[in-house]
Amino acid sequence: MNELRKILRYDFISAVPVTGTFCGIALAVCLITALFGLPLGLVSFPLAAVFFASAKELSKSSDVIEGVLPASRNSFIRSKFAELTLSFLAGGAMAVLFYLLSCLKLLTGLLPEKLEHSVRAMDGFLDTAGVTMPKLCGIIVIFSAYFCAVIAAAIMVMELCRHKWDTVIMAAMGLATLILLSVFVDKTAELPIRTVIIISAASFLGSLMISLICCQVTCRISKDLEI
Amino acid sequence: MENILEINGLCKSYEGFALRDVSFALPKGYIMGFVGQNGSGKTTTIRSILNMAHPDSGKISVFGLDSRKDSVKIREGLGIVFDSLYLADHLDAKHIEMQLRPFYSDWSKEEFFRRLKAFGLPDNKPVGEFSKGMKMKLMIAAALSHNARLMILDEPTSGLDPVARDELLDILTEYIEDEERSVLFSTHITADVERIADFITVLHNGKVWFSGTKDDLAESYVVLKGSEEDLPAAVREKCIGFHGYRNGFEALLPTDHLAGLPGELEHEKASIDEILVYIAKEDKNERASQDTAV
Known part of the structure; x- marks a missing residue:
């Protein structure tokens, strides 16, 4: 556990100078716009993905670092899954929080009249589309959980294939995501709120389980693979 | 130690x-x-x-x-x-x-x-x-x-x-x-x-x-030079990376085999660089003799 903490810290220090400012500013913008009633905070979910991708990629010049630092191979693998899970689920949670905050419309009254009208019109648009606040929150959680699970599976496959098929795996993952999302978005309006909430809770727990299982499988098999 | x-x-x-x-x-x-x-x-x-x-x-x-x-x-x-x-x-x-x-x-x-x-x-x-x-x-x-x-x-x-x-x-x-x-x-x-x-x-x-x-x-190997005719056959076998020229030859030789060499042959201490070069030449010679045998 101690090793895992050190590696997470290592990766965090790598990512902060590059994406830290960008993510910080974006989060501040999300917060401010949420106070004015604009649900821009939904982008904090992809932001987490950006941070995750940069953390792992920027932390080293090569894989050699895994053979140099005094930490076990398993800790390096666990750190990848921990970063993925934390970023996506935290990203999803933040998106929900910002959305909830935007629903309170704490500072909407301070907006110029035209803009205030547009903000209120957005609510009307979502209502017409059959997407209520709890449903949208559920959808965000489902999305973040889905991406977390799919990327965990992709990391496992890429590690086990020794990164030989990365492009193919990423393309397959992207295609599957597009198909699933188009079906899901199409059907969401018809789903009752309770179903969406149950699916979102199940997705959240499911993605945690998938991430954990992928991590354990990767650790078990990577033990015999060379760096 | x-x-x-x-x-x-x-x-x-x-x-x-x-x-x-x-x-x-x-x-x-x-x-x-x-x-x-x-x-x-x-x-x-x-x-x-x-x-x-x-x-x-x-x-x-x-x-x-x-x-x-x-x-x-x-x-x-x-x-x-x-x-x-x-x-x-x-x-x-x-x-x-x-x-x-x-x-x-x-x-x-x-x-x-x-x-x-x-x-x-x-x-x-x-x-x-x-x-x-x-x-x-x-x-x-x-x-x-x-x-x-x-x-x-x-x-x-x-x-x-x-x-x-x-x-x-x-x-x-x-x-x-x-x-x-x-x-x-x-x-x-x-x-x-x-x-x-x-x-x-x-x-x-x-x-x-x-x-x-x-x-x-440094003490184990020398670079041996001279005319091929002066080189005894038994010593020739011990040479590493033997390379014959028109007017002579050069090879690396373990110092154990220096005793009894004809005075016409010259030898000097081998540097590490020379040792590596002669080892590589020996490989080349072996490959060439295998090709000839085939």
Whole structure:
């Protein structure tokens, strides 16, 4: 556990100078716009993905670092899954929080009249589309959980294939995501709120389980693979 | 002498290449030059020491610990310098220090920055913008900051200018002064080895061709020159990398076979460079004779 903490810290220090400012500013913008009633905070979910991708990629010049630092191979693998899970689920949670905050419309009254009208019109648009606040929150959680699970599976496959098929795996993952999302978005309006909430809770727990299982499988098999 | 590194019967095969029964030991307080042609197996041996490659058989022990079972503990006492920087190259030295510090119980922040200053390295510039020599020094500064007992360098001087090479060699010589630390120094630039190494291991085609003190190697081989007609057939068989010219020949000869040589033949001490060249020539000769036989 101690090793895992050190590696997470290592990766965090790598990512902060590059994406830290960008993510910080974006989060501040999300917060401010949420106070004015604009649900821009939904982008904090992809932001987490950006941070995750940069953390792992920027932390080293090569894989050699895994053979140099005094930490076990398993800790390096666990750190990848921990970063993925934390970023996506935290990203999803933040998106929900910002959305909830935007629903309170704490500072909407301070907006110029035209803009205030547009903000209120957005609510009307979502209502017409059959997407209520709890449903949208559920959808965000489902999305973040889905991406977390799919990327965990992709990391496992890429590690086990020794990164030989990365492009193919990423393309397959992207295609599957597009198909699933188009079906899901199409059907969401018809789903009752309770179903969406149950699916979102199940997705959240499911993605945690998938991430954990992928991590354990990767650790078990990577033990015999060379760096 | 207590050995800091021991390799016994290391075998590792890849497609088209194999390390065969590699064995050598590095005593505490000395520098070992690990030489051989490109592709002779130096990097595979180093990767095996670091548990990055898994040997098919054989045993590697560092600080008396098993390289497979205790690799994390071993790495805490190792300073590793590769020919390219393995650290995050968009960070400056301050951030690098923050990253590395938690991994080593003996890490000294003061020592790291003292070394940076001594090596003339800026701490506010991305390390990716450093010259190759500066990157080497940064990796050495990191190694010295956690009190590494064994420094392993893989081709550190290739691509360095003469001044940077000279500085690096001075740093290594200073590093082992307390006689508690050792250096394994892989290179194909033999002049560096001749300058600072106490021990030499010559790797050729995945096998140890020689391992011992630098003086032993220097005393074990001579370059023999003269006319082919004056060379006795029995000695001809012992020659390594025999190369005949229109007016004579040149070959490497183990000093054991010097006794009784005709006075017409000349011999002189072989440098490490010459030894490597003659070993390569011997390979060429063997391949040529196999082709002729076919």
